[in-house]
Amino acid sequence: xxxxxxxxxxxxxxxxxxxxxxxxxxxxxxxxxxxxxxxxxxxxxxxxxxxxxxxxxxxxxxxxxxxxxxxxxxxxxxxxxxxxxxxxxxxxxxxxxxxxxxxxxxxxxxxxxxxxxxxxxxxxxxxxxxxxxxxxxxxxxxxxxxxxxxxxxxxxxxxxxxxxxxxxxxxxxxxxxxxxxxxxxxxxxxxxxxxxxxxxxxxxxxxxxxxxxxxxxxxxxxxxxxxxxxxxxxxxxxxxxxxxxxxxxxxxxxxxxxxxxxxxxxxxxxxxxxxxxxxxxxxxxxxxxxxxxxxxxxxxxxxxxxxxxxxxxxxxxxxxxxxxxxxxxxxxxxxxxxxxxxxxxxxxxxxxxxxxxxxxxxxxxxxxxxxxxxxxxxxxxxxxxxxxxxxxxxxxxxxxxxxxxxxxxxxxxxxxxxxxxxxxxxxxxxxxxxxxxxxxxxxxxxxxxxxxxxxxxxxxxxxxxxxxxxxxxxxxxx
Amino acid sequence: xxxxxxxxxxxxxxxxxxxxxxxxxxxxxxxxxxxxxxxxxxxxxxxxxxxxxxxxxxxxxxxxxxxxxxxxxxxxxxxxxxxxxxxxxxxxxxxxxxxxxxxxxxxxxxxxxxxxxxxxxxxxxxxxxxxxxxxxxxxxxxxxxxxxxxxxxxxxxxxxxxxxxxxxxxxxxxxxxxxxxxxxxxxxxxxxxxxxxxxxxxxxxxxxxxxxxxxxxxxxxxxxxxxxxxxxxxxxxxxxxxxxxxxxxxxxxxxxxxxxxxxxxxxxxxxxxxxxxxxxxxxxxxxxxxxxxxxxxxxxxxx
Numbered sequence: 001x002x003x004x005x006x007x008x009x010x011x012x013x014x015x016x017x018x019x020x021x022x023x024x025x026x027x028x029x030x031x032x033x034x035x036x037x038x039x040x041x042x043x044x045x046x047x048x049x050x051x052x053x054x055x056x057x058x059x060x061x062x063x064x065x066x067x068x069x070x071x072x073x074x075x076x077x078x079x080x081x082x083x084x085x086x087x088x089x090x091x092x093x094x095x096x097x098x099x100x101x102x103x104x105x106x107x108x109x110x111x112x113x114x115x116x117x118x119x120x121x122x123x124x125x126x127x128x129x130x131x132x133x134x135x136x137x138x139x140x141x142x143x144x145x146x147x148x149x150x151x152x153x154x155x156x157x158x159x160x161x162x163x164x165x166x167x168x169x170x171x172x173x174x175x176x177x178x179x180x181x182x183x184x185x186x187x188x189x190x191x192x193x194x195x196x197x198x199x200x201x202x203x204x205x206x207x208x209x210x211x212x213x214x215x216x217x218x219x220x221x222x223x224x225x226x227x228x229x230x231x232x233x234x235x236x237x238x239x240x241x242x243x244x245x246x247x248x249x250x251x252x253x254x255x256x257x258x259x260x261x262x263x264x265x266x267x268x269x270x271x272x273x274x275x276x277x278x279x280x281x282x283x284x285x286x287x288x289x290x291x292x293x294x295x296x297x298x299x300x301x302x303x304x305x306x307x308x309x310x311x312x313x314x315x316x317x318x319x320x321x322x323x324x325x326x327x328x329x330x331x332x333x334x335x336x337x338x339x340x341x342x343x344x345x346x347x348x349x350x351x352x353x354x355x356x357x358x359x360x361x362x363x364x365x366x367x368x369x370x371x372x373x374x375x376x377x378x379x380x381x382x383x384x385x386x387x388x389x390x391x392x393x394x395x396x397x398x399x400x401x402x403x404x405x406x407x408x409x410x411x412x413x414x415x416x417x418x419x420x421x422x423x424x425x426x427x428x429x430x431x432x433x434x435x436x437x438x439x440x441x442x443x444x445x446x447x448x449x450x451x452x453x454x455x456x457x458x459x460x461x462x463x464x465x466x467x468x469x470x471x472x473x474x475x476x477x478x
Numbered sequence: 479x480x481x482x483x484x485x486x487x488x489x490x491x492x493x494x495x496x497x498x499x500x501x502x503x504x505x506x507x508x509x510x511x512x513x514x515x516x517x518x519x520x521x522x523x524x525x526x527x528x529x530x531x532x533x534x535x536x537x538x539x540x541x542x543x544x545x546x547x548x549x550x551x552x553x554x555x556x557x558x559x560x561x562x563x564x565x566x567x568x569x570x571x572x573x574x575x576x577x578x579x580x581x582x583x584x585x586x587x588x589x590x591x592x593x594x595x596x597x598x599x600x601x602x603x604x605x606x607x608x609x610x611x612x613x614x615x616x617x618x619x620x621x622x623x624x625x626x627x628x629x630x631x632x633x634x635x636x637x638x639x640x641x642x643x644x645x646x647x648x649x650x651x652x653x654x655x656x657x658x659x660x661x662x663x664x665x666x667x668x669x670x671x672x673x674x675x676x677x678x679x680x681x682x683x684x685x686x687x688x689x690x691x692x693x694x695x696x697x698x699x700x701x702x703x704x705x706x707x708x709x710x711x712x713x714x715x716x717x718x719x720x721x722x723x724x725x726x727x728x729x730x731x732x733x734x735x736x737x738x739x740x741x742x743x744x745x746x747x748x749x750x751x752x753x754x755x756x757x758x759x760x761x762x763x764x765x766x767x768x769x770x771x772x773x774x775x776x777x778x779x780x781x
Contacts, residue, residue, distance in 0.1 A: 003675075046675075147675070150575055171572050171575075173575070174572045174575035174576075178570060181550045181598070183482065183601065184482075184601055185482075185601075205581075206581070208581075209581060209602070379486070380531060381547045381548040382533075383550070399715065399760065408497060409497070412712065412715055415709065415711070416708065417707075420774065422685075422705045422776070423692075424693070427685055427689055444497075446547075449535065
């Protein structure tokens with residue numbers, strides 16, 4: 001049984017090759033492909049249903065009407081006598097508008113256009129086909145509502161907002177998921193600035209199994225695209241995040257949970273090492289530990305608001321209540337901070353294990369520093385793949401990785417993608433194609449030989465030289 | 479270890495990948511007491527492999543060394559004994575994404591060419607139904623899946639997919655066809671697929687096959703029919719030195735203008751000369767020859 005469209009979902013509208021992600025909310029006006037409508041009537045239908053937009057701006061499931069193609073169509077043999085003077089269509093813009101206003105269906109409008117075209121029956125069959133397709137595309141406003149998936153969202157983002165995803169073309173994304181051996185049960189490190197699209201794709205392929213650590217720049221990870229996927233809540237239980245700004249301290253062993261990047265207003269409780277708590281912190285922690293469940297969850301605003309609020313000095317009771325509210329505010333804030341720090345400490349511990357099953361990177365940043373640092377957290381004999389919109393940074397990255405050692409099977413690649421029109425006697429590649437979809441550098445980690453400085457040079461030489469001879473294998477048991 | 483789950487150390491009975499260097503690797507079945515010959519010498523399984531961490535460097539008897547890697551479907555694809563025409567990871571990647579495969583998916587295929595990759599993707603809750611025309615190959619496939627610890631995720635049926643279909647109805651999320659006459663199996667594919675939203679993919683080397691398949695898909699009411707092809711371009715990272723041509727001097731005994739390598743102010747500039755008269759730079763050099771065609775991929779949705 002197909003999944004049904006529910007209120008609160010993120011759904012994707014599709015018309016031909018055009019996609020748009022929208023939240024399914026009642027009485028919310030949606031504009032898509034020069035049409036506006038409400039989604040209310042779509043709720044409850046199965047994903048994949050095709051709708052028509054009624055005059056009132058409502059959606060109505062499209063009835064499958066049989067094409068009237070049984071009549072033998074009159075057609076010409078070539079266009080030698082067809083003059084393109086722009087006058088062959090007898091219906092004017094106003095005529096067509098009148099038809100639309102009358103509520104005449106798109107199919108009927110197309111029929112009218114055909115009947116009122118002086119040159120239609122002189123066109124070849126192929127030209128007639130092309131004409132009908134073109135008019136249908138313009139006047140038959142059908143919209144399909146589809147369930148989001150990596151396929152759909154990656155295609156949508158690449159077409160609509162490629163800048164948000166660093167021009168990561170969908171086939172390149174597909175390669176990353178396979179090169180990275182992303183599958184259920186992994187422990188993956190993801191670093192992306194693609195609005196959360198890569199993260200969503202990874203989560204989809206892991207199906208809620210395993211764990212993901214998302215490294216993020218600045219104050220917090222952007223997960224706009226991730227929410228479009230509509231993953232069930234349990235998927236997020238094993239999704240962790242860690243700030244890039246703490247990576248160096250984690251690697252050098254000086255990590256502490258002092259001042260999180262996202263705490264602008266807080267007075268940071270100064271801590272020593274995360275495993276050595278001061279007495280102060282201990283008591284305040286205890287306090288918050290005891291209280292959380294007994295406190296009634298309140299709609300709490302920023303602490304600044306309370307200071308500017310008018311307090312009637314004569315109303316003592318009111319004042320008392322306000323004080324209580326202040327205290328609760330502060331406690332809740334402390335609790336949230338404590339929660340965040342706890343999570344951060346846990347994630348740091350996960351990273352410190354240095355046993356991640358893979359690393360996948362797609363960001364606007366130069367890839368080299370990211371790779372050199374994040375690879376430290378990956379176990380040996382595991383894949384890594386880094387995307388860059390440009391080739392040159394990956395050349396440098398390749399070189400630096402060779403110098404570092406501990407990686408093999410380095411490969412710099414890109415994929416070439418071409419779409420085809422397939423019709424009887426009219427099959428050929430489509431007229432336009434993407435000029436580039438970005439580049440990938442992939443490889444496999446191995447145990448890092450920190451001892452011998454010679455070996456890295458030897459390794460580099462060995463790995464870079466193509467070895468033309470295959471080895472003799474005598475004992476294959478497979 | 480298994481193809482669907484990572485393990486840390488090499489165990490007796492594992493399938494491991496021996497990596498010798500650039501584009502040179504092969505699979506081995508790890509077994510107590512066995513040895514494996516390589517061009518760098520002998521690898522003794524009991525002492526060199528079992529108990530070692532995957533990713534370790536192993537020194538062979540002649541002194542050269544290799545790396546032992548954990549198997550993955552991608553490495554397996556590059557190295558497996560070729561029984562049938564196989565699909566490479568580039569095509570497999572886009573097929574996986576376009577068919578929307580993920581853990582829990584039910585997939586049907588008409589050949590074994592990408593079984594490992596599919597099983598890896600749908601594990602642990604999905605299932606692969608693969609139909610093999612050739613009885614011997616079907617048996618070998620079943621054996622291989624058992625050996626690799628994935629037989630609970632796959633069912634191999636020995637029949638002609640064009641005549642008898644996949645052996646299941648209305649449950650598949652996706653169907654993959656990699657057979658000579660896919661148009662003959664479209665009807666069967668449709669009945670194997672779930673009622674709404676199932677995806678189909680057909681892989682064919684010839685455009686004529688594609689044309690017939692697209693027509694069949696249309697006839698059977700499939701929508702969103704799309705055909706594409708994908709090719710992999712690999713670049714070798716190389717440091718290149720180009721010579722500067724001798725254009726002579728403007729006049730006798732002049733220190734010269736322009737790109738003069740003997741001019742001290744040119745030293746240490748980007749593209750620094752290692753020897754007189756050359757410029758060095760790093761380049762991503764394409765291969766001399768590349769794969770120009772594997773097959774056309776046609777995707778569609780059952781509506």
